[in-house]
Each structure stands twice: as C-alpha cells, then as structure tokens.
Amino acid sequence: MSEMQGAGLFGPSPLGVLNVGLSGFAGAVEAAGGRVSPVAWRPPAGADPDRAWRLAVALADAEVDAANATAVAAFLAADPVLVDVSSAASVIPALGDGARRLLHAGPPIDYAAMCGPMQGALVGAVLFEGWAADPDAAAALLRDGAVATEPCHHHGAVGPMAGVVSPSMPMWVVEDRSSGRRSFSSLNEGLGAVLRFGANGPEVLDRLAWMRDELGPVLASTLGVTRSGEAGGLPLRPIMAQALHMGDEVHNRNAAATGLLLRRLLPDLLASGAPVASLGRVATFIGGNDHFFLNLSMAACKAMLRAAEGVPHSTMVTTMARNGVQFGIRVSGGGDRWFEATAPVVDGLFFPGFGPQDAAADLGDSAITETAGLGGFAMAAAPAIAQFVGGTPADAVANSRRMQRIGIDRNPAFTLPPLGFASTVAGIDVRRVLDGGVLPVINTGIAHRAAGVGQIGAGITTAPMGCFLAAFDALFPASRS
Amino acid sequence: MSEMQGAGLFGPSPLGVLNVGLSGFAGAVEAAGGRVSPVAWRPPAGADPDRAWRLAVALADAEVDAANATAVAAFLAADPVLVDVSSAASVIPALGDGARRLLHAGPPIDYAAMCGPMQGALVGAVLFEGWAADPDAAAALLRDGAVATEPCHHHGAVGPMAGVVSPSMPMWVVEDRSSGRRSFSSLNEGLGAVLRFGANGPEVLDRLAWMRDELGPVLASTLGVTRSGEAGGLPLRPIMAQALHMGDEVHNRNAAATGLLLRRLLPDLLASGAPVASLGRVATFIGGNDHFFLNLSMAACKAMLRAAEGVPHSTMVTTMARNGVQFGIRVSGGGDRWFEATAPVVDGLFFPGFGPQDAAADLGDSAITETAGLGGFAMAAAPAIAQFVGGTPADAVANSRRMQRIGIDRNPAFTLPPLGFASTVAGIDVRRVLDGGVLPVINTGIAHRAAGVGQIGAGITTAPMGCFLAAFDALFPASRS
Numbered sequence: 008m009s010e011m012q013g014a015g016l017f018g019p020s021p022l023g024v025l026n027v028g029l030s031g032f033a034g035a036v037e038a039a040g041g042r043v044s045p046v047a048w049r050p051p052a053g054a055d056p057d058r059a060w061r062l063a064v065a066l067a068d069a070e071v072d073a074a075n076a077t078a079v080a081a082f083l084a085a086d087p088v089l090v091d092v093s094s095a096a097s098v099i100p101a102l103g104d105g106a107r108r109l110l111h112a113g114p115p116i117d118y119a120a121m122c123g124p125m126q127g128a129l130v131g132a133v134l135f136e137g138w139a140a141d142p143d144a145a146a147a148l149l150r151d152g153a154v155a156t157e158p159c160h161h162h163g164a165v166g167p168m169a170g171v172v173s174p175s176m177p178m179w180v181v182e183d184r185s186s187g188r189r190s191f192s193s194l195n196e197g198l199g200a201v202l203r204f205g206a207n208g209p210e211v212l213d214r215l216a217w218m219r220d221e222l223g224p225v226l227a228s229t230l231g232v233t234r235s236g237e238a239g240g241l242p243l244r245p246i247m248a249q250a251l252h253m254g255d256e257v258h259n260r261n262a263a264a265t266g267l268l269l270r271r272l273l274p275d276l277l278a279s280g281a282p283v284a285s286l287g288r289v290a291t292f293i294g295g296n297d298h299f300f301l302n303l304s305m306a307a308c309k310a311m312l313r314a315a316e317g318v319p320h321s322t323m324v325t326t327m328a329r330n331g332v333q334f335g336i337r338v339s340g341g342g343d344r345w346f347e348a349t350a351p352v353v354d355g356l357f358f359p360g361f362g363p364q365d366a367a368a369d370l371g372d373s374a375i376t377e378t379a380g381l382g383g384f385a386m387a388a389a390p391a392i393a394q395f396v397g398g399t400p401a402d403a404v405a406n407s408r409r410m411q412r413i414g415i416d417r418n419p420a421f422t423l424p425p426l427g428f429a430s431t432v433a434g435i436d437v438r439r440v441l442d443g444g445v446l447p448v449i450n451t452g453i454a455h456r457a458a459g460v461g462q463i464g465a466g467i468t469t470a471p472m473g474c475f476l477a478a479f480d481a482l483f484p485a486s487r488s
Numbered sequence: 489m490s491e492m493q494g495a496g497l498f499g500p501s502p503l504g505v506l507n508v509g510l511s512g513f514a515g516a517v518e519a520a521g522g523r524v525s526p527v528a529w530r531p532p533a534g535a536d537p538d539r540a541w542r543l544a545v546a547l548a549d550a551e552v553d554a555a556n557a558t559a560v561a562a563f564l565a566a567d568p569v570l571v572d573v574s575s576a577a578s579v580i581p582a583l584g585d586g587a588r589r590l591l592h593a594g595p596p597i598d599y600a601a602m603c604g605p606m607q608g609a610l611v612g613a614v615l616f617e618g619w620a621a622d623p624d625a626a627a628a629l630l631r632d633g634a635v636a637t638e639p640c641h642h643h644g645a646v647g648p649m650a651g652v653v654s655p656s657m658p659m660w661v662v663e664d665r666s667s668g669r670r671s672f673s674s675l676n677e678g679l680g681a682v683l684r685f686g687a688n689g690p691e692v693l694d695r696l697a698w699m700r701d702e703l704g705p706v707l708a709s710t711l712g713v714t715r716s717g718e719a720g721g722l723p724l725r726p727i728m729a730q731a732l733h734m735g736d737e738v739h740n741r742n743a744a745a746t747g748l749l750l751r752r753l754l755p756d757l758l759a760s761g762a763p764v765a766s767l768g769r770v771a772t773f774i775g776g777n778d779h780f781f782l783n784l785s786m787a788a789c790k791a792m793l794r795a796a797e798g799v800p801h802s803t804m805v806t807t808m809a810r811n812g813v814q815f816g817i818r819v820s821g822g823g824d825r826w827f828e829a830t831a832p833v834v835d836g837l838f839f840p841g842f843g844p845q846d847a848a849a850d851l852g853d854s855a856i857t858e859t860a861g862l863g864g865f866a867m868a869a870a871p872a873i874a875q876f877v878g879g880t881p882a883d884a885v886a887n888s889r890r891m892q893r894i895g896i897d898r899n900p901a902f903t904l905p906p907l908g909f910a911s912t913v914a915g916i917d918v919r920r921v922l923d924g925g926v927l928p929v930i931n932t933g934i935a936h937r938a939a940g941v942g943q944i945g946a947g948i949t950t951a952p953m954g955c956f957l958a959a960f961d962a963l964f965p966a967s968r969s
Contacts, residue, residue, distance in 0.1 A: 269750070
C-alpha cells in the first residue's frame with residue numbers, strides 16, 4: 008500500500024496493483040508495465056456462500072463464545088502430574104481384559120488401509136506379545152481381525168508416529184490433578200530402527216523387552232519415591248514451561264525437557280533401590296535420547312485437552328491426530344466424532360538419499376502438542392529447530408505469531424521469550440481457522456512409507472482445511488442457518 | 489537521515505537535525521520549531537588528541553592486525569576438555585608448597601583494601617584450612633600477611649565473585665588439548681549463604697568440607713571413568729555451544745549447561761564405584777543448582793584465552809576480572825600487566841529490600857566468559873535472562889549485536905540462534921573499544937557490600953573505559969607516535 012500512495016503522489020513510478028485472488032488478472036497489468044503484488048487471500052469458509060453465512064452467524068454467537076470460555080478454562084485449570092509407569096494392560100481396561108487388542112495413532116482405520124509404518128508396528132507388537140511366531144502369521148491375525156485395533160485416543164492414550172500400544176508395554180501415567188482423570192503414553196524408544204516407524208526386527212523387539220523388564224520397573228520404583236514427595240508426583244507443566252525458555256517447543260525438540268526430567272528424577276532414581284548397574288543402563292538410555300520427553304509432553308497435553316472435552320457448542324479443537332492416511336480432529340462440542348481429511352505429505356528437510364516420494368503421509372498422535380498450543384505453535388521458543396525442520400528462526404517466530412490468530416485465549420503457563428514472553432495459544436477455534444484460512448502449523452518427523460525404514464526427515468506441515476470444514480458443518484449444519 | 493531527505497523533497501515537514509555531541513545545541517533548533525535527533529557520539533580515545541592520533545595509527549597498523557590474527561587463531565584452536573577434579577594443592581604449585589597462601593578474584597589487592605565479601609571469604613578459607621580458630625584470628629593473619637593472597641589469574645585459575653581458593657578445595661581441571669596447558673576453577677557452592685559472597689559461618693564451612701570429602705572424590709572417580717572413554721575426558725566447547733542453543737549465555741544462566749553436564753556425566757557417575765547414597769547426595773547437589781556449570785564455563789574460557797596470551801603487539805583482551813574495588817584487564821601484547829580502573833557499581837534488578845546503596849562494586853573472575861565472547865556478549869541466546877538481569881529480550885539481542893563491533897573475529901564454534909546463528913565474538917580488540925566507545929557488556933550477579941549477606945541482585949554493567957585507555961597507552965605509548 009505504501010508504494011502505491013508514494014508512487015502516485017511523488018514520482019513517475021509505474022502503476023502499482025495489489026492483486027487479490029485469481030492470478031490471471033495480474034498478466035494484463037504487467038503487460039501494461041505495471042507492477043503486481045499478489046495477495047494470498049482466499050474467501051473464507053471454503054468459498055461456500057451458505058457456509059460463509061453460517062460462519063458469520065457462528066462468529067457472532069455468544070453461546071459458542073461462552074462454551075469456548077468454559078472449555079478453555081478447563082484446559083487451563085488442568086494440572087498434569089506424572090504419577091506412575093505401569094503396563095498398558097494394568098491401566099487401560101481395553102488392553103487388560105484378555106482380548107487380543109492393540110492401539111494405534113490417529114483416527115480409526117482398517118488394517119488393510121493402513122500405511123506401511125503402522126502395519127509394520129502392529130506386526131511387531133503382535134510378535135512382542137507372543138501372539139504369532141513370525142511376521143506373516145502376525146499380519147494374518149491383523150488382517151482377519153483376530154487381533155483388533157483401535158485408536159489410542161479412544162482410550163485416553165497417545166503415541167508418536169505409528170503410536171502402537173500393546174498390553175505389556177510400560178506406559179507413562181499422567182494424572183490431571185484438577186479432575187483426577189488419567190492419560191497415558193508409551194515410552195520413547197529412541198531413534199534408529201524403532202517400532203513407531205514400523206521396524207519390527209529382533210533389535211526392536213529386544214529393546215521393547217528391555218523397556219518392559221528393566222526400564223519400566225525402574226521408573227515405576229523411581230516414581231514410587233516421587234509420589235511420596237510433597238507434590239505426590241512430578242508436575243509436568245513447570246518442566247514444559249521451563250523447556251520453552253530453553254529452546255524446546257516440546258514436540259520435535261525436547262533436548263532441554265529431557266534433561267530437566269532426568270535432573271528432576273535423578274535423586275528419586277538413586278533412591279529407588281534399583282541396582283547401580285540397572286540405574287546405569289536406565290540413565291544412559293534416557294540421557295542418550297533427546298526425544299525421550301516427547302511422549303510425556305504428549306501425555307501432558309492429552310491430559311490438559313481431555314479436561315476441555317464435551318462442552319456443548321464449543322468449537323475448541325481437542326484432538327488433532329494422523330494415522331498416515333487420514334488426518335482427524337475432534338472438537339469439544341462434537342463429542343467423540345472424528346472430522347477427517349486426507350493426511351498431507353510433509354514437505355520438509357529429508358535425510359540424504361530420501362525425498363518426498365519416499366515419505367509416508369503425516370502420521371502420529373504427536374499433533375496433540377500443537378492442539379495444546381505447543382510444537383509448531385510455539386516454534387518461536389525454539390529457533391534452533393529451524394536446522395531440523397527447515398526455515399529460519401524468523402520463520403519460526405512468524406509461525407508462532409500467525410497461530411495466535413486462531414487461538415481462543417492465551418495460556419499464561421507457557422510463554423515464548425523471543426516474543427517478549429507472550430503466552431502460547433489456549434485452544435484452537437474451528438471458526439477462526441475457517442474465517443482467516445490460517446491452518447494449524449505442525450512440526451513433525453517424516454516416516455518412510457515402507458515399514459521399518461524409519462525416519463527419513465522432518466518438516467513443517469499444516470492440518471488440512473477439510474477437517475475444520477467438516478467439524479464446522481457438523482456443529483453448524485445448513486438447516487440451522 | 490531518511491527523514492531529512494524526505495522532508496526536504498516532498499513536504500512541509502519541520503527542519504530535521506542530527507545533533508552530535510553537546511546537547512546544548514539542540515535547544516536552539518527546537519526553539520525554532522525544528523526536530524532534533526540526538527546522536528550518542530563521543531570523540532574516540534578518551535577525547536585526548538594525541539591519543540586519538542596514536543589510535544588512528546594503531547588501527548591502520550598491519551603488524552597489530554597480524555598479531556591479533558595469531559592470538560585469535562590460538563584462541564579458536566584451543567580445545568578445553570574436563571579431565572579431573574583434584575585438590576588445589578595438588579594442581580596449583582603455589583598452593584601446594586606448604587606456605588599459607590590463598591587465591592582471590594580480580595587484579596592484585598591488599599587485604600585491607602578489599603571489599604567486604606572478599607575479606608569475608610578469605611576469613612572463611614583460613615578457618616576452613618584450620619589456620620585459625622575464629623574469624624578475628626583469621627582476619628589478623630590476613631592483615632599481617634601471615635596468610636598471603638594472590639589473584640587466581642596469576643595461577644591459571646578463575647573463581648566467581650570473591651573467587652577464593654584454598655589448598656584443600658577441590659578444583660575442576662580443564663586441559664587445553666591443543667597446548668596441553670591446564671586451567672582450574674573451584675566448584676560452585678550453590679546459592680544462599682556461600683563463601684563466594686563472603687559468608688563464612690558453620691553452614692558454609694560444613695558444605696565446603698562435604699565438597700572436599702565427598703563431592704570432589706566422587707567427581708574425581710567419575711572423571712576417571714570419563715578419561716578412559718574415547719575423548720579422554722569431557723570436551724566442554726560442545727556443551728557450551730549446545731547450551732547457547734538452549735537459552736544459556738553460560739555466565740549468569742547455566743540451566744541448560746548444568747543439565748547437559750549432569751546428563752553427560754551420569755553414566756560415568758553410576759560407573760564410578762561410589763555408593764548409591766553418595767551418588768544421591770552428589771546428584772541432588774548438582775541437579776539442584778542451575779549455576780553449577782558456571783565455574784566450568786569459566787575454566788573453559790580461561791583455557792581458551794590462555795592460548796591467546798603473550799603475542800607481541802596484539803591488542804586482544806585476554807582477561808577481564810574484578811576484585812570488588814578495581815576492574816582489571818590484561819592484553820595479549822601486554823604480558824602479565826594489569827590495566828585497571830575503579831570497578832563500577834552494577835545497576836541491575838535488586839532482590840526485595842535491597843538497592844544500589846547495599847551493593848559491592850563489580851566483583852569476580854566470571855567476566856572471563858565475556859572476554860571469551862560469551863555471557864553479556866551472547867545475551868541474544870538467552871532471552872529469558874532478561875527476567876534476571878533486567879531489560880527485554882530485544883535489549884539482549886541489541887547487546888549481542890553491539891558487541892560484534894569490538895570483536896577481532898568470529899567464533900564459529902559458538903552461534904546465536906536468534907541472530908540467524910551468527911557467530912559470537914572471538915577476541916575483544918582494545919583499539920575498537922576506544923574507536924567506537926563501545927564498552928564490553930557484562931552480565932553479573934550483585935553481592936552485598938557486607939561480608940556474608942550474599943547475592944542481592946543481578947544486572948548488566950560494562951567494563952570501565954579507563955582499563956582500555958591504560959592498556960592502549962601501554963601498547964602505543966606517546967613516544968612512539
């Protein structure tokens with residue numbers, strides 16, 4: 008705009024035009040010697056006039072505003088505390104009833120339709136549980152439905168990438184002190200050949216067995232000591248808040264949070280009664296994995312967002328999750344319904360020898376961190392992540408600023424130093440996503456499309472607009488307008 | 489400048505004037521309806537025409553440039569590795585010859601002239617060594633010279649605040665792998681009543697005894713394990729570099745570096761053979777003190793800067809240190825000479841109930857971190873430190889940018905994410921400090937002027953110009969021009 012004013016008033020500068028919308032108009036102006044500045048504007052609400060009208064009404068709906076205030080207040084009041092590590096069978100009823108059942112990331116999906124890494128991880132879990140003797144037999148059980156599969160999110164749980172949980176895996180148990188409700192996540196396996204990227208060879212199964220037989224029990228004893236302390240467990244929000252001041256966004260960068268966790272648990276680890284050799288293996292495993300805190304961050308976010316579920320009329324997003332084929336969201340006022348669209352392929356930085364053609368579509372429950380205003384929403388706090396997911400520190404700051412446009416409120420518990428300690432977003436509003444066309448940004452790892460190859464890159468993606476349109480149409484159907 | 493050009497060409501804007509120097513000129517312009525933009529310019533070289541001439545010659549002196557390149561190359565080639573913890577008596581000859589001698593921070597100073605915290609700390613060290621039965625007797629020994637005192641810096645050592653080192657204290661031993669030379673620092677005591685702020689009661693002496701009897705030996709055993717590893721010790725530059733990406737500037741903020749240190753040493757700690765109860769006390773002590781890494785950061789910086797010492801004609805600053813009365817610097821081409829000026833009182837954020845009238849003047853060897861381009865020079869990396877030393881994250885970034893004007897070169901080992909991963913300064917050039925009047929900025933804690941009260945605040949100060957003028961005059965004396 009400044010150029011147009013300046014040029015017209017003061018000098019012989021060429022015609023300046025802001026071109027909004029179709030790019031075809033630009034050619035005519037440029038042919039006449041003019042300069043065109045394209046504006047990336049799109050009509051709101053998916054360019055559907057009826058929906059645009061319903062959106063205008065919804066944006067002015069005081070009942071929705073009140074419902075969102077209720078949902079956000081519950082989200083902000085949640086106080087996730089790490090209280091235990093225990094087997095999935097012992098804390099998730101659906102995995103403890105003797106049925107052969109496994110959990111996976113994202114919205115529901117049939118085994119046959121799943122992406123390679125998720126199928127590979129489920130096969131690995133069947134082998135790990137001893138339900139089949141070899142991968143082919145395991146795959147047959149899954150195809151036939153002899154082993155059932157359900158989303159983690161249907162059981163208060165979350166898992167990164169394939170997100171596969173089986174009954175004997177150790178799980179983080181996070182309790183929301185304000186509601187008493189518990190959320191769960193698996194323990195992070197580290198990098199390389201790991202189940203969550205679909206690998207299921209002996210190395211992977213041996214590590215899972217060690218996690219079940221030594222890591223889990225040692226952490227359980229440790230948290231027994233922690234529970235006997237003043238806080239009755241380890242409050243997770245303060246660790247996440249501090250990590251945001253130490254260069255983490257607690258999704259794809261958890262270097263500081265992992266260190267803070269280890270530092271905080273260490274005295275209790277040493278008082279756990281476990282043999283020193285065992286402590287050495289546990290400390291080496293945790294200390295050697297910058298991503299170890301990720302699963303705890305996810306469980307904490309899940310606990311905070313569960314508190315916001317089920318508020319009638321609320322347009323607050325309570326879940327964003329991907330199964331490698333579909334991207335699904337759930338909304339507070341939408342109950343348990345999933346609103347889905349095709350999961351995008353992530354355009355990011357690929358490890359040498361890999362490219363987008365090798366990539367599985369967006370995968371994992373870890374977008375629960377963005378749903379809670381962290382991860383991509385908090386990238387400003389993690390300038391060094393640009394080296395991992397692409398872009399510059401300035402892009403990271405711009406992403407965090409842009410995300411503030413779709414937030415319902417601010418979260419005073421989590422602040423971003425490079426933005427002058429501005430608060431993170433508390434609650435994504437489906438209405439605002441439609442209104443401004445600003446899609447939630449997500450930092451994510453990229454899995455190879457084939458089972459077991461592992462991580463091949465990392466990048467930044469967005470939740471697809473289709474999910475938000477579907478959720479909006481369900482909450483504000485055409486008949487209501 | 490843009491305003492002046494624009495106003496003259498296009499409109500009836502008022503007269504715009506840049507006022508350089510005396511503010512008295514501004515009034516006349518403003519009275520005539522003009523707008524004055526003051527420029528904080530001062531004549532270089534302390535407004536001395538002879539020195540200004542010598543500075544102009546020195547700035548164009550290729551021999552000095554070559555000497556500085558040599559000094560900086562040695563600084564950049566230094567590779568500080570933590571190799572041991574051992575008693576001061578065993579690693580510093582002057583403390584191991586049976587004489588009653590203590591080390592202190594900053595340039596040399598007589599006991600009678602010292603500030604309260606330094607006197608208190610020396611009295612505590614005399615008691616700790618069992619050389620006197622009570623504080624009065626200890627003070628008498630110090631006053632009479634029966635216990636001698638010398639700067640840490642005269643013995644390759646550094647200590648924060650009072651910086652007092654006595655023979656039986658455990659010391660970090662840092663070896664520069666490129667020269668084989670060793671540097672030393674004491675172990676951080678934590679906050680509260682501590683020797684380095686001049687406290688010397690039973691609580692302080694008991695903690696020092698525990699550090700001597702348990703912490704030191706456990707760390708020595710741990711580093712024995714570390715030495716047997718591939719690197720033959722713990723390389724410190726990578727930890728410092730990583731901490732700069734995690735919100736530390738490794739002077740007044742060492743939260744990330746302390747976590748990284750603990751995480752890195754933990755497997756070796758658990759393999760040290762020390763009893764679990766002992767490990768628990770050690771881990772709790774280290775993990776409970778965000779400043780624990782500070783002394784190691786200082787020893788590493790000292791090791792890097794020692795490598796740059798003694799290059800004839802070099803104007804690179806190799807030491808900045810304060811004894812609470814005088815601020816002293818040493819320069820590569822100036823040999824062992826100290827160039828001193830009165831230490832400033834730090835204007836910072838005071839804890840409730842305290843103010844500048846309670847403060848000791850700037851104190852401690854910790855400005856060795858700024859000398860190495862860290863601390864205040866690297867504040868951009870630590871936006872959260874604004875909450876501790878005052879100002880805003882934007883000020884922190886501005887400080888780091890300004891310091892680049894007095895640097896000889898850049899240090900690729902240390903980068904600052906918020907500045908697009910720009911490198912930190914490698915070597916402060918005395919000539920540039922005089923030329924631009926830009927003084928080295930220092931983040932520092934503030935001690936109460938009375939012994940033993942402890943820390944009463946933190947803030948940002950600058951090294952006094954007098955030190956740099958004195959160093960310049962010594963290297964480029966009037967007779968030479």
